[in-house]
Amino acid sequence: MKFFSKSDKETMKIGAKFAKTLNGGEVVLLVGDLGSGKTTFVKGVADAVGVKKVVNSPTFVIMKVYKTEQMLKRVQHDRPVIKNLVHIDAYRGVDLPELENIGAVEYFGRADSVCFVEWGGFLDKIQSLKFKCQKVVFKNISENGREIEFGK
């Protein structure tokens, strides 16, 4: 699916739409240049899964873990409950061993967590991973225009 966003608000809405596809256990790689809307997209996802705290850039600490206040509806539908939104940023040349070191990999594939990895495209090329990754690709079209694609 390809979406076109003309503002931060729209990018967040697309994130919220994407959140509806989550069941827990997903590792989502966010691929795109500086300023293409990756963090904004995660903010939209966070809103949709019930994160109440401010979601801001994890570039400095590499990983931020947010607790969700999940809608009870999900439990009734017999679906796993997403408890953690894990927001990771590999911008500074972080590789897989480093993600292991900081404890990020422990969240990958966990049924109660969803992980978003900015600049995480490199994980897709690693064959030995025990978890499946999916990709969301961001493209700068113009100063405010972004193309966002997922579910290829």
Add this chain to the structure above:
Amino acid sequence: MEVKNSKLKVKKFGLGILSNVVSSQEKLHAKFGGIVPEVAARRHIEMMMPVLDCALDGLDFQKDIDAIAVTGGPGLITSLAVGVETAKTLAMALNKPLINVNHIEAHALAGLIPSLAATCELPAFPVICLVVSGGHTQIILIKKIGSYKIVGETLDDAAGEAFDKVAKILGLGYPGGPVISARAAMAVSLHGQPKQSGLKQDCFAAKAARNDELLRLPRPMIGSTDLNFSFSGLKTAVLYKWKELSVGKKGKALETLKSEFAKEFQDAVIDVLVSKTLRATEKYKAKTVMIGGGVSANKLLRERMAESVEKKFNGAVSFISPNMKYCTDNAAMIGFAASFRFQKEQFIDPLKLKADPNWEL
């Protein structure tokens, strides 16, 4: 002991700073455009013993050390862990109490570190403190030492991170703060404008108007009534303006353009930081404004904040900025923040202390 960048401090309460040893990893990280956790942690382990030796040189362990203080968070878990484990070991081995310090609290209080051996003078409360660094941009309301409330923060990138990323876009290297300030100063001299220190706040608008309109960057959220920041959009604006205006430019012309971008970007960030801090001061009827964190070493930010506070409040609000050496990460500020906990005997059991990368004030 502050471990963000392998720093250690020993401080006797009430006496001031005995020793503040900083081992910087800046050069090491420059080639990666930022701190890389694995590299940082390994370097921490390598540097820990030499830094300890240096800081403790000439001190009597039993007589001169009252307690061990360490940064428990927030920060990079791998680096924090090295410091926390070292501090735990020292506390147990020397049989000294252990104090867990929040890195942001330490930055917030750094302006109060006495310059000479003396007891520190407390500011008039409430205090509004702007903590700006690579990972944080927060406005903190301090009702008294130990009582903190975050009343504003960045919704996306931290100010220091924006400096780093914009420096990268402009191809100026790492760390972004110092290179951008230096380049901005070059742009000022190119335009033959008077030195910044002589300018009053109301001249900035006029100066901005003289700036090439093409280069004008947004001041994100400056008009919003809340106290939050957003620097992500500013970064994107730089990216597009730079792409557009740098086309076909080479050599000296390109370098001049870089300097002009640096200047306009720095002005935009400072305008927003100052304006939100003043708004917070007004809202909470603060009697003192403080700044802290790596970005508070920015000379222009210090000058403009001081001038703006003076102008807006006519001397009714005082302004405190830390000594330059206590702006970027250092051990003295950790020991200083710990000294207040020491007085209240707020110690932590070494067996229970764990580094917390997301520790919120």
